[in-house]
Amino acid sequence: MNNSMHLEFLSISENESFARAAVAAFAAQLDPTMDELDDIKTSVSEAVTNAIVHGYGDAVGTVHISCVLSGNVITVTVSDRGRGIEDVSLARTPLFTGAKGSERSGLGFTVMETFMDSIEVLSTPGEGTIVTMWKRISTLPQAACV
C-alpha cells in the first residue's frame, strides 16, 4: 500500500478532534488493530495540541499534517510555523511542560514515544516545529502456500 495525504487547518482547539479522526480514517487503509488505531489517534492529538498550545499560543496560525502509507508503515508529520522549541531534549523529558501555570501534564512527547515506533522532533526557535512519527502496522499472517 502506497498512498499519501495532506491536511492544513487553523490552530484552534476545535480542530484537534478533526485532525486525529482524519488521520485515523486515512490510516484505516492499512487495516490496523483497534489498539494501533488508538495509538495513532492519541499521538496525532498530542502533536496537534502541542502545535496549538505551544507553537502558536494565543495567536492563530496554520497546522500542517502529512501522512504517508508505505508498505505497512505509516509516517505522520505534524508541523507548525509557531514559536519553536528552545531545547528539544528538555521538552521531550517526561512531565516537563513549557506552559507554566496551566494544567498541562507534560506527557505529550512521552505518549508519542510510547505509542509510536519512533518519533523525530526538529525545531527552530522563531520558525516552527516539525514532528515526524512512524508506526509499523501488524499484518495478519499470510495463508501458507501449499
Next chain:
Amino acid sequence: MDISVLIQRKTLIVTLRGELDHHSAGNVKELLEELIKNRGPENLIFDFTNLTFMDSSGVGMLIGRYKLISAIGGKVCICGASRTVDRLLTMSGIKKIIATYQTAEDALNRLEEVVS
C-alpha cells in the same frame, strides 16, 4: 463532549461522554471549578463508561482536580475506563494517586467505607 453531574451525599459524580482532549478538558475544568466552589463536594468520581478517547490533556485535567479535592481532604476516583483510556491512565502513572473502579457504585461504596 457531553458532561453530566450528580451529587450523591458528599460526592460529585461527573459523567463524561465523548472525547476528552485539550479542547474539551477546558470545558470540564470550567464547569467543575464552579460546582466545586458552589456545592463544596468532598469527593469526586469521574465516570468514564462512555468516554471514547482521552489524551494527555485529560491527564492534566485530572491532576488539576486531584490537587483541588485533596487540598480539602477529599478523594478522587475514576470508574468505567475503557481499555484505551485505561492504557493512558496506566502509562501516565496517575493510577498511583487516583483509584480506578469498574462502576460508580463500586467507587461510591469504597469512598463511604473509607469515611465510616
